[in-house]
Amino acid sequence: MWIELAIASALLLGAYDFFKKIALNKNSVLMVLTVTTALSALFTLPFLVTGYEPFASGSFVPWQGEWRLVLKAVLVTLSWLTGLAALKYLPLTTAGTLKAMRPVLVVLFSVLFMGERLNGWQTVGVLAAFAAFFLLSAASSREGIRFTHSKGVWYMAVSVLSGVGSALWDKWIMQAMPPIYVLSHTNLYIALLMLVLFGALRLWTRTAVAKEASASSSASTSAPKAASDTASALLARDASQPLVFDVNLLLISLFISGADFFYYLALQQEGALLSIISVSRRLSVVVTFLLGAVFLRERNIGRKALALGLLLAALLLILFGSHTAFLSAVQNFVDSF
Numbered sequence: 001m002w003i004e005l006a007i008a009s010a011l012l013l014g015a016y017d018f019f020k021k022i023a024l025n026k027n028s029v030l031m032v033l034t035v036t037t038a039l040s041a042l043f044t045l046p047f048l049v050t051g052y053e054p055f056a057s058g059s060f061v062p063w064q065g066e067w068r069l070v071l072k073a074v075l076v077t078l079s080w081l082t083g084l085a086a087l088k089y090l091p092l093t094t095a096g097t098l099k100a101m102r103p104v105l106v107v108l109f110s111v112l113f114m115g116e117r118l119n120g121w122q123t124v125g126v127l128a129a130f131a132a133f134f135l136l137s138a139a140s141s142r143e144g145i146r147f148t149h150s151k152g153v154w155y156m157a158v159s160v161l162s163g164v165g166s167a168l169w170d171k172w173i174m175q176a177m178p179p180i181y182v183l184s185h186t187n188l189y190i191a192l193l194m195l196v197l198f199g200a201l202r203l204w205t206r207t208a209v210a211k212e213a214s215a216s217s218s219a220s221t222s223a224p225k226a227a228s229d230t231a232s233a234l235l236a237r238d239a240s241q242p243l244v245f246d247v248n249l250l251l252i253s254l255f256i257s258g259a260d261f262f263y264y265l266a267l268q269q270e271g272a273l274l275s276i277i278s279v280s281r282r283l284s285v286v287v288t289f290l291l292g293a294v295f296l297r298e299r300n301i302g303r304k305a306l307a308l309g310l311l312l313a314a315l316l317l318i319l320f321g322s323h324t325a326f327l328s329a330v331q332n333f334v335d336s337f
Helices: 002-023 029-043 066-089 092-099 102-113 120-141 151-173 179-218 234-239 247-267 274-281 284-295 301-322 325-335
Strands: none
Touching (some): 002 092, 002 274, 002 284, 029 066, 029 179, 066 151, 066 179, 102 151
């Protein structure tokens, strides 16, 4: 049952990424993230106090060690914020494939910093993933995207690395806290962080514009300067833009809440393997890729599909090398039909 839940989570994640891309056509990065995180926190509000009880061990004490969840919220917020910024500059097919590199880096960082060792299957999988990265780079260059100079790629790099940090942090906090407790409290802290960030940037932008207007009116010999010039940072410019009603904001919150719910529910199943669930969720890139190709009519699909196929093969190799139980889990899933 748990592998079916992981696949359901992956499907919802793919739809979540697609609607994020669509939502950015009407609202700024900061507005999309602020509104959707607030809605997600609202959806998980019923679990905030009592939702953990059916899943908690006898030694669990609520509201202790909350700093661990605050740190997780900071990492997740940074990952989401830079990931959304990357979508502003990258095609969905490119951004989705880059994002799917995350579990590969989790495996690699586990080797470098946590004393783990790769077996033969995992080594081939990591090498294949990096080969897929270079294939994607070559395909994207035909769209004028140079990986070493693209602002979107750098934003995505920060998003992936902060996401990796969050995943590695999860390995520790999930041993001490029930999953539903982590989900509801993290959503709360993310929403609070975004509201504070949004309010501070909006206030700073308005103050800067007011000062500029005052300086311009007092200098009769000089032409007024555009207000947008006073806010060179992307987030500051975004904070000055008004909210445009868009049903996609609600869909984003629903899909990410559903994806996380299935993810945590899968973790609760007997015999569930966290490594397989985590990598399986990255298969959401297939949904993202197909939606981007069909509905957004993005270019160089054939070349990117080759990179995506190689990356999927890399993920399967890592899964196979991570657990001998992987094949039996897949067989059980096939037999269920």
